[in-house]
Every structure is written in structure tokens, then in C-alpha cells.
Amino acid sequence: MQRLDPVDKVSKVLSFDFDGTLHDPAADPSVPVEFFGLIRLLRERHGVAWGINTGRSMPHVVEGLVESKAPFLPDWVVAREREIYFPNRFGRWVPDETWNQRCEKDIHRLFKKHRKLLKKIRDEVLAHTGAEWIEMEGEPAGLVARRVEDMEWIEPRVIALAAEAPDLGWQRNSIWLRFGHRNYQKGSSLAEVARRYGAKAENCFATGDGHNDLAMLTPEVAGLLACPANAVEEVREQVARHGGHVCLLGHGDGAVEALRRFFPV
Ligand SMILES: [Mg+2]
Known part of the structure; x- marks a missing residue:
């Protein structure tokens, strides 16, 4: 292309x-x-x-x-x-290293700081809704609900549990919820x-x-x-x-x- x-x-x-x-x-x-x-x-x-x-x-x-x-x-x-890319003249996608690395570093640090809280959220949401927890390379914490309607329970619960962690953010989209840094x-x-x-x-x-x-x-x-x-x-x-x-x-x-x-x- x-x-x-x-x-x-x-x-x-x-x-x-x-x-x-x-x-x-x-x-x-x-x-x-x-x-x-x-x-x-x-x-x-x-x-x-x-x-x-x-x-x-x-x-x-x-x-x-x-x-x-x-x-x-x-x-x-x-x-x-959160990751920014620009195409080079050969049509290859080049990451904006400065932004992307700073962002990954901040998220990594944040997740380390809130490890216990994330576990608490995970345990409660999984037990209550049967949602699935995701944790992999490039996707350090997230969940997939069984149904979109489950999010109506999950998000308010996440808001309540995360009240003590104002730097913790999340992005909700349909059945997915991705945890991240509020600034990204x-x-x-x-x-x-x-x-x-x-x-x-x-x-x-x-x-x-x-x-x-x-x-x-x-x-x-x-x-x-x-x-x-x-x-x-x-x-x-x-x-x-x-x-x-x-x-x-x-x-x-x-x-x-x-x-x-x-x-x-
Ligand atoms: Mg969309």
C-alpha cells in the first residue's frame, strides 16, 4: 500500500x-x-x-x-x-519512539504500583460476571466481558475499586476493557x-x-x-x-x- x-x-x-x-x-x-x-x-x-x-x-x-x-x-x-506511528517513504510503519517508550515505561511502573489493586479488580469481576482476564505482551491488563450488558456492572465497579488510584485509567469498548495510564x-x-x-x-x-x-x-x-x-x-x-x-x-x-x-x- x-x-x-x-x-x-x-x-x-x-x-x-x-x-x-x-x-x-x-x-x-x-x-x-x-x-x-x-x-x-x-x-x-x-x-x-x-x-x-x-x-x-x-x-x-x-x-x-x-x-x-x-x-x-x-x-x-x-x-x-496510545502508540503513535508514522509511515516512512517505503510505506513501513515507524513508531514514535520517544512517546511510545515513555508511555510503556509509565504504564509498566503504574501496573507494578497497583498490582494488588488490579488483582482485586480481576478477582471480583471474574467471580461476579465470568469475564475473562487478559495479560500478555503489549497488553498487560484487560478484560473481556461475556456480554456487552455486563459492562454496565463492570465499569461502575472498576470506578469504585480504582478510586484510590487516580493515575489508573481504562478504555472501554464494547465487551473489552483495557487498563492503562490515565494520561495515555x-x-x-x-x-x-x-x-x-x-x-x-x-x-x-x-x-x-x-x-x-x-x-x-x-x-x-x-x-x-x-x-x-x-x-x-x-x-x-x-x-x-x-x-x-x-x-x-x-x-x-x-x-x-x-x-x-x-x-x-
Ligand atoms: Mg469503534
């Missing part, structure tokens, strides 16, 4: 969640062709740098781009809600990407459909906000509250709708 020539002077940074926001597994193609055409045009006319800001790991992002037949690469990617989520990651481009929050656009998108769907991070029609209620409410655009269309068609609304071509 090719990388387009970098935009000379970036004036806007566009942040898209992937699953449920651009990508619809039930659609063919899974991301509308029109989306990529519009992005190409906006890069030329508005100097936008567009990126995918997702809970997926980087290999899983690449898989998604291939599967959705993306004709060119994003200008940047935030994977696992889609919002702070987008702010860092924007800082790299020299773009202010008012010149950032963000759209997403799930709970893990709430951190970037705020005016402190992005002045232009949207969500697809299929977004969860909390996201729809937050986007509306901040004067953003709640799309009539879902998934990738919603992304096209939002871009047309904010960036007339």
Missing part, C-alpha cells in the same frame, strides 16, 4: 476511530470508496493530515487497511489507543500527534462511536467533533453537548457525511 506524499503545510488534523466509525464488517467494501476519494481531495485542498485512532494493535490496523482495500495509507496511526488514551494521543504537526485543538477533527472515543471527543482535544449514527448513547450525548455533528448515517457513510459538513469542497 502506498504512502501519499506528505502534506507540505498541515492545517488540520483528522482523527478517525476505525471499527464502527470507518469500518462496517457487514458492508462491502467495509469502508466506502467515497471516503478515500474525499480524503485525497481534502489533503490537497485543505492540507489535512488524516489518521486512524484505534484500540487495535498496529498489525491489526494493517490487516484492517488491507481488508478494507484502502488505496493509500493514513498519515499517522494511534494503535492500542485516544485524547492525549491525538493531542500529541497534533502537537507534532503544529496544529491547535481548534484545528483538529475527531469522530468515533464507542466509549474509548470519549477521551478524544472533547473540545480540549478537537474543536470539530462528530460521531456516526451507530455511536453509543454516551458518545452521541457528548458530541451533541459540545456542538458537534451527530451523523444521520452510520459507519463510513457517517464519516463522509461529517467531512462534508465540516470541510466543504
